[in-house]
Amino acid sequence: MKIKIMKTLLSVAVLAAMSNTAMAAGTAAGTAINNTASIAYSVGNVNQTPIESSETGNSNPGVGNGSATTFKVDKKIDLLVTAGSGVNVVPGATGAATDLSFTLKNEGNSTESFTLTPSQVAAGDNFDTSNCTVTAPALPVSLAADASTAVTVECDIPPSDGTNVNNGKTSLVDLLAAEATGLLETTGAEDAATVDVVFADDTGTATDGADRNAKHSATNTYTINTADLTVTKTSAVTQDPFNGTTNPKRIPGATIEYTITVTNAAGAADATGLVISDPLPTDLVYSSCSVAGVAGVTCSYASPNVTTDAFTLPAGTTATLTIVATVK
Amino acid sequence: MNTIKTTTTLKIMAALGGIALVSSILMFGTQASAASAQGHLKVTSKVQKMVVINKGGEKSYQFVPAKKVLPGEIIQYNTFFQNISNKPANNINIVNPIPKHTVYLPNSAQGKNTQTVFSVDGGKHYGKAGTLKVRGKDGKWHLAKPSDYTHIQWQYQGSLAPKAKQVVAFRVRLR
Numbered sequence: 001m002k003i004k005i006m007k008t009l010l011s012v013a014v015l016a017a018m019s020n021t022a023m024a025a026g027t028a029a030g031t032a033i034n035n036t037a038s039i040a041y042s043v044g045n046v047n048q049t050p051i052e053s054s055e056t057g058n059s060n061p062g063v064g065n066g067s068a069t070t071f072k073v074d075k076k077i078d079l080l081v082t083a084g085s086g087v088n089v090v091p092g093a094t095g096a097a098t099d100l101s102f103t104l105k106n107e108g109n110s111t112e113s114f115t116l117t118p119s120q121v122a123a124g125d126n127f128d129t130s131n132c133t134v135t136a137p138a139l140p141v142s143l144a145a146d147a148s149t150a151v152t153v154e155c156d157i158p159p160s161d162g163t164n165v166n167n168g169k170t171s172l173v174d175l176l177a178a179e180a181t182g183l184l185e186t187t188g189a190e191d192a193a194t195v196d197v198v199f200a201d202d203t204g205t206a207t208d209g210a211d212r213n214a215k216h217s218a219t220n221t222y223t224i225n226t227a228d229l230t231v232t233k234t235s236a237v238t239q240d241p242f243n244g245t246t247n248p249k250r251i252p253g254a255t256i257e258y259t260i261t262v263t264n265a266a267g268a269a270d271a272t273g274l275v276i277s278d279p280l281p282t283d284l285v286y287s288s289c290s291v292a293g294v295a296g297v298t299c300s301y302a303s304p305n306v307t308t309d310a311f312t313l314p315a316g317t318t319a320t321l322t323i324v325a326t327v328k
Numbered sequence: 329m330n331t332i333k334t335t336t337t338l339k340i341m342a343a344l345g346g347i348a349l350v351s352s353i354l355m356f357g358t359q360a361s362a363a364s365a366q367g368h369l370k371v372t373s374k375v376q377k378m379v380v381i382n383k384g385g386e387k388s389y390q391f392v393p394a395k396k397v398l399p400g401e402i403i404q405y406n407t408f409f410q411n412i413s414n415k416p417a418n419n420i421n422i423v424n425p426i427p428k429h430t431v432y433l434p435n436s437a438q439g440k441n442t443q444t445v446f447s448v449d450g451g452k453h454y455g456k457a458g459t460l461k462v463r464g465k466d467g468k469w470h471l472a473k474p475s476d477y478t479h480i481q482w483q484y485q486g487s488l489a490p491k492a493k494q495v496v497a498f499r500v501r502l503r
Binding site: 060 | 368415419429
């Protein structure tokens with residue numbers, strides 16, 4: 001053991017270990033924070049034994065005769081729900097095709113359990129989905145201080161109705177997270193010795209109308225992205241046996257050309273498995289057919305219909321089926 | 329022959345985590361004081377926390393007793409020292425380790441008639457703020473930041489008369 005005689009400065013230094021763990025959520029609830037000051041002094045230039053502090057006042061010199069001024073770190077309940085990116089869906093979609101993602105983070109300083117509830121947003125969107133459920137994680141979910149979990153919500157998308165469930169129309173889904181055990185904020189007299197509970201969360205969306213209520217929420221969006229088809233059909237007499245190609249008339253022997261176009265609007269989803277089918281009028285005899293606008297698609301005649309193969313029509317393209325027939 | 333009036337205080341400090349023992353050994357003098365006798369000063373440490381008051385958009389700060397404290401909040405420690413003897417005290421040095429889980433708030437150490445110095449090596453050496461250095465993970469010496477401070481020391485200038493009371497204070501942020 002070393003004996004040191006220090007002439008200028010005598011101080012009792014409590015060598016506290018430096019805290020290496022810096023949690024974003026902060027010091028764990030229940031941790032005691034202790035402080036002791038120590039005063040060295042002289043009387044008549046004679047060094048005296050240093051005196052430690054206490055909360056009420058200590059004048060007993062020597063190490064260990066003071067007492068720490070202390071308080072406990074309280075429990076901070078704080079959570080954050082954030083929405084992932086929105087999802088494109090087709091009318092009638094269900095299950096994994098409708099997976100909507102959120103993240104829940106425990107921003108407090110203690111391990112807590114949370115419930116998650118999805119719901120429809122009343123205004124600001126075009127349609128409502130139904131049967132929304134949280135498919136992951138299992139609820140209630142327990143998160144340590146500073147921990148996060150990914151959350152997946154699935155809903156049933158309604159069928160197309162011609163107006164509200166069309167290309168570009170949206171539906172908003174709100175996810176509300178809440179502390180699961182009904183923990184209450186500590187009211188009344190505060191106590192340095194016990195761990196009080198303080199709610200420190202911010203206000204989320206409309207379902208979490210207030211801050212500091214142990215709840216938070218966020219909304220995510222479904223957008224309908226489906227094929228958007230427009231079909232037109234025109235016919236023309238191209239020639240007759242008497243007038244030739246000059247103002248031909250629809251008389252026996254005349255040639256009729258039908259043009260059927262299908263356009264998938266720009267920005268829509270690809271239309272897959274598209275088949276154009278057109279019945280020939282009974283007074284006409286089939287001559288030929290052709291398909292333009294999409295490569296490699298053929299058509300055929302099986303009385304009374306002219307039909308194309310199934311094909312994919314990308315957004316912003318037009319497929320044209322031309323049928324040539326003769327008037328009987 | 330003059331009697332030698334000296335009081336030498338020896339400190340035997342055990343290794344980290346052990347119990348620090350203090351024994352006072354007195355040379356000849358007319359005063360004999362045992363280690364457990366009344367000292368000349370009464371030392372009190374009070375803790376407060378800072379609350380922000382928002383009155384119609386205007387913010388002001390108030391310090392209240394620290395009972396309910398959350399991570400991120402600002403704490404102020406006030407150390408009062410009073411001379412309870414009938415002789416003036418001098419060479420007064422107040423040492424306060426920065427409490428675990430807290431970070432010293434820069435420029436917050438205050439005290440009338442004091443000079444403040446800081447330590448980054450557990451209280452072995454002290455220096456003025458802005459002059460202390462710590463060795464980084466890269467092995468190089470860097471200027472110490474307030475978050476590196478381990479101890480604060482106030483050097484009270486002059487003497488404290490009998491019955492006189494003074495206070496020093498500093499602030500930390502709870503991690």
